[in-house]
Amino acid sequence: MDYCIGIDIGGTNIVIGLIGPDGKIVRGTKIPTRAADGADTILSRIDAAVRETAQAAGVDLAEIGAVGMGVPGFVDHENGISLHSVNLNWRGVPVAPIMREKLGIPTFINNDVRMYIYGEAAQGAGKGYRHVLGLTLGTGLAAALVVDGQLYHGGGNMAGELGHITLDDIPYTCKCGLKGCLETVASGPGLARQARDRIREGRDSVLKEWYPGDAIEQLTAKDLSRAYDMGDPVAVEVLQTTGRLLGKGLASAVTLFSPDVVIVGGGVSAAGERLMAPIREALQAHLIPAYWEHIRVVTAVLGDDAGVIGSGLYAKQRAGLQA
Amino acid sequence: MDYCIGIDIGGTNIVIGLIGPDGKIVRGTKIPTRAADGADTILSRIDAAVRETAQAAGVDLAEIGAVGMGVPGFVDHENGISLHSVNLNWRGVPVAPIMREKLGIPTFINNDVRMYIYGEAAQGAGKGYRHVLGLTLGTGLAAALVVDGQLYHGGGNMAGELGHITLDDIPYTCKCGLKGCLETVASGPGLARQARDRIREGRDSVLKEWYPGDAIEQLTAKDLSRAYDMGDPVAVEVLQTTGRLLGKGLASAVTLFSPDVVIVGGGVSAAGERLMAPIREALQAHLIPAYWEHIRVVTAVLGDDAGVIGSGLYAKQRAGLQA
Numbered sequence: 001m002d003y004c005i006g007i008d009i010g011g012t013n014i015v016i017g018l019i020g021p022d023g024k025i026v027r028g029t030k031i032p033t034r035a036a037d038g039a040d041t042i043l044s045r046i047d048a049a050v051r052e053t054a055q056a057a058g059v060d061l062a063e064i065g066a067v068g069m070g071v072p073g074f075v076d077h078e079n080g081i082s083l084h085s086v087n088l089n090w091r092g093v094p095v096a097p098i099m100r101e102k103l104g105i106p107t108f109i110n111n112d113v114r115m116y117i118y119g120e121a122a123q124g125a126g127k128g129y130r131h132v133l134g135l136t137l138g139t140g141l142a143a144a145l146v147v148d149g150q151l152y153h154g155g156g157n158m159a160g161e162l163g164h165i166t167l168d169d170i171p172y173t174c175k176c177g178l179k180g181c182l183e184t185v186a187s188g189p190g191l192a193r194q195a196r197d198r199i200r201e202g203r204d205s206v207l208k209e210w211y212p213g214d215a216i217e218q219l220t221a222k223d224l225s226r227a228y229d230m231g232d233p234v235a236v237e238v239l240q241t242t243g244r245l246l247g248k249g250l251a252s253a254v255t256l257f258s259p260d261v262v263i264v265g266g267g268v269s270a271a272g273e274r275l276m277a278p279i280r281e282a283l284q285a286h287l288i289p290a291y292w293e294h295i296r297v298v299t300a301v302l303g304d305d306a307g308v309i310g311s312g313l314y315a316k317q318r319a320g321l322q323a
Numbered sequence: 324m325d326y327c328i329g330i331d332i333g334g335t336n337i338v339i340g341l342i343g344p345d346g347k348i349v350r351g352t353k354i355p356t357r358a359a360d361g362a363d364t365i366l367s368r369i370d371a372a373v374r375e376t377a378q379a380a381g382v383d384l385a386e387i388g389a390v391g392m393g394v395p396g397f398v399d400h401e402n403g404i405s406l407h408s409v410n411l412n413w414r415g416v417p418v419a420p421i422m423r424e425k426l427g428i429p430t431f432i433n434n435d436v437r438m439y440i441y442g443e444a445a446q447g448a449g450k451g452y453r454h455v456l457g458l459t460l461g462t463g464l465a466a467a468l469v470v471d472g473q474l475y476h477g478g479g480n481m482a483g484e485l486g487h488i489t490l491d492d493i494p495y496t497c498k499c500g501l502k503g504c505l506e507t508v509a510s511g512p513g514l515a516r517q518a519r520d521r522i523r524e525g526r527d528s529v530l531k532e533w534y535p536g537d538a539i540e541q542l543t544a545k546d547l548s549r550a551y552d553m554g555d556p557v558a559v560e561v562l563q564t565t566g567r568l569l570g571k572g573l574a575s576a577v578t579l580f581s582p583d584v585v586i587v588g589g590g591v592s593a594a595g596e597r598l599m600a601p602i603r604e605a606l607q608a609h610l611i612p613a614y615w616e617h618i619r620v621v622t623a624v625l626g627d628d629a630g631v632i633g634s635g636l637y638a639k640q641r642a643g644l645q646a
Contacts, residue, residue: 131478143579147475154581155454156617164611165575168491176611252488252575256466258477288487288499294479 001065001321005050005105006119006312008070008112008304011035011087014046017308018053018064023123025305027057039082039093047102067099067107068315070115070307077110077153108318112307114151114160116265116300117144119310124302125263133259134300135162135250136266137275141183141190145257149317163187165249186246188268191221194238205234225271243275247282254283254291265300272299324388324644328373328428329442329635331393331435331627334358334410337369340631341376341387346446348628350380362405362416370425390422390430391638393438393630400433400476431641435630437474437483439588439623440467442633447625448586456582457623458485458573459589460598464506464513468580472640486510488572509569511591514544517561528557548594566598570605577606577614588623595622 002021007014014033017025031049033042046069054061073085080096082088099107110118117126117134126132126146135143141163145152152159163183164176172193174181184190196216199208206227211219227235250262262283264276276299284292300306316322325344330337337356340348354372356365377384396408403419405411422430433441440449440457449455449469458466464486468475475482486506487499495516497504507513519539522531529550534542550558573585585606587599599622607615623629639645 129478152470155452155583156581156613158581158613158617159579160581161578161611161614165578166609178609178611249575252572253579255484255488256482256576256579258479258481258483260478286489286501288484288501290479290481291484294481 001063003054003059003064004312004316004321005053005064005067006070006115006308006310006315007046007050007068008115008307008311009033009042009072009088010112011072014042014049015304015308016046016049016053017305017312018057018059019309019312023309023313025308026059027053028305028308029053033088035088039088039090039095039098042088043095043098043102047099050103061103061105064105065321066312066315066319067103067105068115068311068313068318069095069099069107069109070112070311071095071109072112074157075109075111077108077157080107080109082109106315106319108315110151110311110314113142114144114153115310115314116307117263117310118146118151118314119302119306119308120263120265120300121146121310122149122313123309124306125265125298125300126261129260129296131257131259132261132263133253133257134263134265137187137246137264137268138266139188141186141246143253145259151314162249162253165252167245167249170245182246182249185242186249188221191224191238191242191268192219194242195219195224195234198234198238203234206230206232207234221268221271225274228271228274239271239274240278243278244282246275247279248286250279251283251286254287254295258291259295262295262297263300264297265306269299324386326377326382326387327635327639327644328376328387328390329393329438329631329633329638330369330373330391331438331630331634332356332365332395332411333435334395337365337372338627338631339369339372339376340628340635341380341382342632342635346632346636348631349382350376351628351631352376356411358411362411362413362418362421365411366418366421366425370422373426384426384428387428388644389635389638389642390426390428391438391634391636391641392418392422392430392432393435393634394418394432395435397480398432398434400431400480403430403432405432429638429642431638433474433634433637436465437467437476438633438637439630440586440633441469441474441637442625442629442631443586443588443623444469444633445472445636446632447629448588448621448623449584452583452619454580454582455584455586456576456580457586457588460510460569460587460591461589462511464509464569466576468582474637485572485576488575490568490572493568505569505572508565509572511544514547514561514565514591515542517565518542518547518557521557521561526557529553529555530557544591544594548597551594551597562594562597563601566601567605569598570602571609573602574606574609577610577618581614582618585618585620586623587620588629592622
């Protein structure tokens with residue numbers, strides 16, 4: 001019962017990991033999601049992949065105490081239901097009950113961002129801290145809070161929407177309808193958009209050479225890091241501006257939650273110090289010194305494993321097993 | 324053991340209440356603080372007043388399961404020590420151990436604002452809600468979060484400093500050193516200062532008649548409500564601007580915490596709808612609709628009793644008795 005299974009369901013791939021008693025992945029596998037096949041087929045495929053993974057590791061299903069699944073979108077974590085996932089085209093799918101039936105193992109689900117941050121809090125950059133504020137910079141900007149090893153969900157299960165804190169100095173209107181949401185700049189598409197806007201304004205940039213004319217639409221946040229390292233003024237400005245805005249938004253979160261550590265994760269966090277330095281600079285400028293002296297601001301360390309590890313350990317906790 | 328004692332220690336008065344099994348005050352008393360007398364004398368005076376109050380109510384000390392004390396300033400609630408209270412001139416006073424020794428009843432302390440919000444959450448405007456964000460508008464602006472009946476303290480015990488969230492459109496520099504802290508406008512002194520500044524700029528106002536010349540320094544937040552009701556343009560503008568700024572700052576707090584209810588308390592909340600209407604207006608403007616539809620935004624209902632009731636019920640909870 002010391003083992004658990006963590007499953008991170010993405011729009012493209014599903015990553016499955018068998019996690020040992022030490023909280024580390026013993027054996028993993030990745031299968032394509034193929035969302036169009038529908039929930040029944042996908043969950044059957046996961047069932048098969050979990051069994052194969054356990055068998056390949058020489059671990060009996062009876063030794064696995066819990067199965068955890070990170071599901072994108074809105075989730076009823078108490079009853080294990082995927083309420084609505086746009087990416088997967090799921091609506092009201094009782095994921096946990098179905099998987100529990102298939103595998104005969106207690107199964108728990110939660111939102112994929114929360115599972116990712118839970119993983120970083122338990123085994124990654126947040127290990128050893130009581131109050132962890134984690135955020136994921138990716139196609140959007142999301143956040144989660146873990147206090148004493150427990151995820152904080154908030155009223156209506158809606159806590160942590162850091163991406164929809166608004167700042168006056170952000171000029172963009174968000175998909176949500178508000179003006180100035182942090183996510184409109186602090187996200188992969190937000191970074192690309194800012195660079196594109198500057199190039200359209202006639203600013204000189206190596207990005208223009210890489211993506212001439214309409215090709216500029218294909219610019220990604222990754223390109224910005226590459227251009228930044230060449231000293232490209234647009235890339236430098238966009239990454240620094242974005243970091244400072246994110247730091248300013250985070251200052252509110254830190255002042256209210258008083259986390260011990262702030263973890264910056266998600267794909268875009270690969271920009272590393274290019275983004276972290278201005279984040280820290282703005283945080284310090286907008287925080288009472290006592291907070292600044294108290295917190296650590298770090299990048300996530302588990303990479304893609306965070307969601308898998310978080311899902312597994314979360315399930316273990318929910319099952320009442322020592323995580 | 325069904326009774327408890329709640330004690331709210333202010334800079335001027337100490338309010339003591341004997342609280343019955345139903346969470347309501349059975350009998351109360353008020354004694355002057357006289358901070359200059361020092362901690363030993365004050366705590367002895369509290370001891371005597373507690374005994375008198377119980378006796379007058381016909382309740383034996385043995386029937387009292389817990390004593391709770393709300394102390395201004397920095398508090399080590401775990402060990403019951405007042406770390407530093409500027410108002411009381413206390414530094415490192417082991418309040419809870421001393422009172423426990425005197426009365427022979429388990430005694431617990433916490434910060435006075437947290438006790439006030441705990442009281443409102445348990446028996447006041449937050450009763451029945453799982454996620455309560457409460458704030459006190461007084462000489463400063465402070466906030467506390469109560470989740471599932473538990474106070475959230477945050478890392479370094481520093482959570483909830485809503486007053487030190489900064490907004491670009493606040494021009495004042497705060498005592499803490501930051502520019503644009505919410506507290507510089509959303510507080511008694513903040514309201515008075517904004518009115519004074521407008522009058523110094525030559526704006527016409529009835530406040531100028533009430534406080535001619537240098538007397539304007541004596542203007543209080545209460546005067547603003549009175550002038551507001553006479554349609555005074557300065558008073559109307561200051562209260563509406565302040566409410567909107569507070570609502571804007573609260574929007575970040577709501578987006579991160581997702582409380583079920585926001586309670587506006589403290590002396591300045593006596594301004595009522597004059598302040599609440601613009602708070603709600605700005606909240607709605609800066610929130611994703613799902614949050615706005617979820618939350619209730621209300622004024623505190625227990626008045627000065629909140630701190631006493633909160634202190635008593637908090638102590639009962641800490642003592643492991645049913646609150």
